Amino acid sequence: MNTVPALVQRIEALRAEIRMHNHRYYVLDDPAILDAEYDRLFAELQQLESQHPDLMTPDSPTQRVGAMPCAELGVVQHTVPMRSLDNAMTDAALAEFHQRIVAALALPESEPIVYTAEPKFDGLAVSLRYESGVLVLAATRGDGTRGEDVTHNVRTIPNVPLRLLGADWPEVLEVRGEVYMPRDGFEQLNAQLQQRGERLFANPRNAAAGSLRQLDPRITARRPLRLCVYGWGAVTAEIGDSQSAWLQRLAQWGLPIAPELQCVTGLDGCRAYFAALGARRETLPYDIDGVVFKLDALAAQVALGATAHHPRWAIARKFPAQEALTVVEAVEFQVGRTGAVTPVARLRPVSVGGVTVANATLHNLDEVRRKDVRSGDTVVIRRAGDVIPEIVRVLVERRPTDAPLIELPTACPVCGSAVIRAEGEAVARCSGGLWCPAQRKEAIRHFASRRALDIEGLGEKLIEQLVDLDWVREPADLYALRIEALAGLERMGEKSAANLLAALERSRETTLARFIFALGIREVGETTAQLLAEQLASIEAVQSASVEELIAIKGIGPVVAERIVQFMAQPHNREAIAHLLAAGVHWPAVVRSAEPASAAALPLAGKTLVITGTLSQPREVIAARLQALGAKVTGSVSKKTDYLLAGAEAGSKLAKAEALGVAVLDNTALEELLARLHTDL
The missing domain is CATH 3.30.470.30 (DNA ligase/mRNA capping enzyme)
Known part of the structure; x- marks a missing residue:
């Protein structure tokens, strides 16, 4: 037999490695390599043995399916062998x-x-x-x-x-x-x-x-x-x-x-x-x-x-392998549309399921710690369908001795604002809010939404264009847009541009509650915004409120209070609010619910109004103006109703008001009434 020693060594090395992997896979339930790698090793051994049958041995892994059974469990002799599949x-x-x-x-x-x-x-x-x-x-x-x-x-x-x-x-x-x-x-x-x-x-x-x-x-x-x-x-x-x-x-x-x-x-x-x-x-x-x-x-x-x-x-x-081995070359932090600061592993590019993968999500710092991922680690990554690949596990035995721990950044990698991770939360967030470029599109979308400033015609596609062109960096920039520039945008024209500018003009008059909600403060929904408006009565009071003062408001807990204080503590957010006020965004003065004596002296005190139909302004804006004059605004018409404000398509409430003899005002009559009352004040 004249067999090259190197060939014999390779065959024996393959057998030893496959036996080890069989033991890890079948006995320890702790595989050290992926199925695709194992298949390649097994195929190489099969090919070498078929080319050199004189080197075949009865104990080769190719002559049996797997490893010996675990000694702790009883051994069963199969009546008919359980063969594997090619x-x-x-x-x-x-x-x-x-x-x-x-x-x-x-x-x-x-x-x-x-x-x-x-x-x-x-x-x-x-x-x-x-x-x-x-x-x-x-x-x-x-x-x-x-x-x-x-x-x-x-x-x-x-x-x-x-x-x-x-x-x-x-x-x-x-x-x-x-x-x-x-x-x-x-x-x-x-x-x-x-x-x-x-x-x-x-x-x-x-x-x-x-x-x-x-x-x-x-x-x-x-x-x-x-x-x-x-x-x-x-x-x-x-x-x-x-x-x-x-x-x-x-x-x-x-x-x-x-x-x-x-x-x-x-x-x-x-x-x-x-x-x-x-x-x-x-x-x-x-x-x-x-x-x-x-x-x-x-x-x-x-x-x-x-x-x-x-x-x-x-x-x-x-199927093509959905897992592969590669090396984590670095871990960076990305900022999402809502401010979430997410660690992302930059990988040595590798093919998984026919797709080259160079990045993998790590979700949050808890996940990094749980999997103990570090720069320089050899890792198993998995890609299922079209989802973002993720790191399944780390091969710690291959870790470099100087592999550093991954730490959460203290400042946003995009805008420099503080990164805050609240106690008990897995996700850290940039506190830049209205300023952070990574959050601009989401911030503008929320600001313009129906229950915020209700800027009709400002949809996601248009927002993307405005931000990508760098025309809008913060919400106040919307009020500086000009018809000539807007008319030249994709899917726009002079009429659409004019409609948008008209909607922007209408949105300048809003309510304090809508304005607070439009800022996009985490955990501050419409109800919380209304509580802040009623109890604090001004945006300046909201900006200066402490956690203790906010918690004293019924309905606001410590988590929400902390979110508000953190948001208002960021200089960029305070600047964005100042720019909006300078752009003409305003609202009627709010009557604080804690001051009944002064409210009783207002010209509409004791009057009950109902609003229905489509009007020139959002109902919340009109209701706030009426409430500022002492009126009570309800949702249903009754004998106790003093006025019904009826816009287009008023419907059944108008019919009921007429049947009960309730005074009916249209939009023009309301403006005349409000102007007269303001003159009398």
Whole structure:
């Protein structure tokens, strides 16, 4: 034998590495590499052994499925070996598999080849043995010939029948399937573990494996496991002619099979099923990593037989890897539209699922700490569908010795305002509010919204144009816009520009409550804004209020008070408010609810008014003007109503007012009344 020593060393190194990974994967439930990397190592070893059969040894990983079972659980000898499946990583490999089937069966071209097609669950393979219809034994696959006894745990899985349905089942029936954890159950389990401060599972497959191999079945019973049956072992009965028909028979006995199970014809049928399931992959309630195709005719399966590793009549067409290894080159902080300061990992570019990935979200600093991510770390990243890739876990054993901890910045990386993380909150935020460029578009959108300053015609697309052109940096800049410039924008014209300017002009007169709400202070909604307006009566009083003064207002708690003080403490926000006032935004004086004596002396004191229909100003603005003169504004007409202010399309309230003899004012009459009353004051 004249074999190159380097080749022998490579084969032995591959065997040693694969054995180690088998042990990590099957016994410790702590894989050190991704499935795609393992598949590449295994394929390389298979190729070298096929090219040099004189180097084949009985203990090579290619001659058996996995690792030895865990010694802590009982050992079960499989009556029929549980073989693994050959993998097709590409469409070309799937085509080669089909051509081998055609050649081996020597079928005429006109005779179609039928395959069963079903999803390849990402879980843990098991064998269940039923005797006289009763579950008596369950075992993991182990090394393919011997597995671990997990009967006590499998009995806790809710969709595993402890006794088969019907009465015509075989005396002995062994079924093979996959124990998996649905995605929603996995998320709930990790949430519970995080609450208890325990180690989280990296993915549903690890969670299923760890749950099934518990020594205490009470722990397994609390885990959301499920079973899907895809095959069988020993059976003391005739099982018919086809894979699909027998699986349907198993389903009739109460054994769960894949709802996506189908029969497809030929290579084109396999390709179509693979593409269709791949398109639905992210919508499925469980993780799958490929599709399994099996010859449907059982006689053909017998004729083709199996290798020591896999059956020749089945193959797993794998989806592109959704996980990959790469290095975190830096961690930066981004500021979102609402001010959230989010850490983002800048990665050494790597291909995941056919897409080059260079960034991954880290969500917040708690997530950074939980996963212990640092610059320079080697990490596993995952990309599912079109969502932003995330870091699944860190390979701490590859960490550089000088890898620094990631710290939250104290100042916004965009505008320099203070970054604030409230106690008990996961997300930190820039306090720049109205000033921060990262928040401009959202701030302007909120400022112009219907329940804020109600600037009709100022939609998101137009806001984006105005901000991108740098015409609007803060809300006050809206009032400096000119018709000539606006008319030249996309989807605008002179008429649209004139309408927008008219809406801006109307918005200059508002209410203090609307103005406060329009500022976009976190946690300050319409109700809180109304409380501030009623109790403090001026924007200057809101700006100077302390946390203690704000908490003294009924309905305002410490968190909201802190938010208001933090917002008003930022010089940029105070400047933006001053610029709005200088631009002519104003409101009627507010009568403080704590001053009933002065309110009684006002000209409309004791008068009740109702507002209905479409008017020249928002109802809240008109109501505030009336309330400033002492009036009570209600929502329904009655005998106690003194005036009904009726705009266009007044409806039933106008009819009721006329029937009751209530005085009715239109917009012109109201303005005349208000002007006269102001003159009298």
